[in-house]
Amino acid sequence: MSWVRDLISEKRIVVCCGAGGVGKTTAAAALALGAAQAERRVLVLTIDPSRRLAETLGIQRNTPEPVIIQPVDVEIPSPGMLSAWVLDPKLVSDRTVERLARSPDEARRLLMNPIYQRVTDMVAGMQEYTAMEALHGFIQQGRFDLVILDTPPSRNALNFLEAPQRLGEFLDGRILKLLLPRNPDAIIGTTRRIINAVLGTVFGEQFYADLQVFFASFAAIFSQLNGNSQRMRLRLQEDDTSFLLVTSPVREALDDAIYFQEKIHQLGLPLGGFLLNRSRVPMVERLFPGEFLLPPHPTPHHRSALGKLVGLARLEQNQVAQHKELVEELLSRTSHEVPLTAIPELAEGVETFVDLDTLASWMLDEQSSQTRPSTGAPEPADPPRQPMQGST
């Protein structure tokens, strides 16, 4: 079985990471469709789907609950089920406040606070945090066998992993203590005086007062959020979780992959593998254009068109060679344990369920690996690299 199929058949959480523009959201949707076809009840939790993908899936932003998707022209055998939800950070945050507040009054005060109302837009890491919170909630509900998380868009594939830590720093109780008004425990020391002077002067007294009220009512909730965040990090270290890096065939992908692997290892998170999207490596064997294409009585236009087609064919061959080189370099510079699958770009883009299905079969099916040319075996001394499909 392919490693991706193993993943979507066995895991409970799959987190798709990747820099912006690599096709991460589409890959997550295709994986989810594949998992549903493998008879799992799957939820794809997405952040910012393109309008077209959202239309294809038939999902909308700002729905309160996941929506069950009825694919067109693609069968999902029972009990398989495909659901999707577009993350709404404000909604997740509001629900968390309502759940954790000590009284409905406290919840209302906080929800009405002007600073709180902007907090999901303004606090760095809040989007990532709410994604985790939502993930956690859906896993606990037990309605889904598998949740696939498409991480927030960012240039840096690792932002998702580091953001909650930043939020943790913000939620740090020691900072809060310094800011809270008339806190009996607070030491009226130099630090507090500097902070009061700086913030009071800079913001003006009104905003500083708002800020203190905000912190006072949010303090208790903060510490709980912090606890949640810690637990979630531990949860993501478990065996039934897997992180995927979706990347594209450009030079930067190499740095991304190497850095990602190191970081994931440092954080003790399980790395599933690399999905190299839009690769020209897995291309079916093709004829090379030549005289045989010409009709019995070719016009000069036929001949010149053929000449130019041959030019484009050479260009393509060069690209395939470059992409192969990149795959080889990726394989040689990342751990031998980490599998990699190259997926081709669909010529017309991904617009229908049939397209998603095609993409899913490229990721999941062993058959498709036969159309993948060998990516060049490693040096004889190297152990064979198991996971690269079709290469061994």
Add this chain to the structure above:
Amino acid sequence: MTSSAPTLQELLSHRVILVTGKGGVGRTTCTAALALTAARAGKRVMVAEIQEPTRQTWSPLARLFEESLLPSDSTPLAEGLWGVMLDSRKGTEAFLGSVFNVKALARLAMRTPPLLRFLDAAPSFHEMGIFYHVMEILRAQDHEGAHLYDLLVVDMPATGHTLALTGLPRVLLSLVNRGPMARALREGNQVLKDPAQTTALVVTIPEPLPVSETMELVDGLRASTVAVGGVVVNRIPRDPFTPQERLALADILPREPIAGRVEVDRISRARDSLDRLERGLDFPMIFVDEQPESDASSVLRGMASQLGGLLGGTS
């Protein structure tokens, strides 16, 4: 392809160009190429990237100029061109310095770890600091009182951030309406919302999905403070076929897969996407050809020389 010399000329006459666009369209290279073009046209240009919240070991913009990261104090990159990493702490320090006439207090504040951590993580402070750093660069003057930099070109990160940063003064002003911060925000907002001074440039490529996303992005930007001044269509593939050859090509392409077909289809797709873009958006457009080389610095050189050619055509 229509040439866009007047558009480019006009764009480069701004004080700030914010370059935005979805990931994977070559936004950073466009930023660098525009900055380089303006510098070659005799302007004093600062090209900037924004410090990411997470630690970075290298940045794509710096790498184009054979550096790993740009410093938060500017560094010369070429004749008339400097590079900088917009850094929230630097901005915050400058801001505090201007608030407390005594620099010492600002410096003391910047050496108070809990305050720093708070400022790093608190609502919008990161962006506020970056914003203030931008203001510092725009205000910088030489001995004769002339601006040190005629033009600042900023490589804006993911779309969400662009909106956060450009919408920031307004959002913050709704919360903080008095005091030094409010004054700084108003001043910055003036610069951002003045279309003669600031413009946003959206980079895209002629492919179906990026074109759709660009239309969505432009829609989103309409509501923001900054005016969209134009669209850069990057990586336009060269179409080698004459109309007659294209007809002839339809005769000879076989049903079975053949090498070259992927490129033929991509060229047609690019043409359709360009059509759709031009019908859908009434913004000035700058067209940039796909570069034959694939390594980053060759692409930058190729783009800059093409943009330079566009400018040269009018002088």
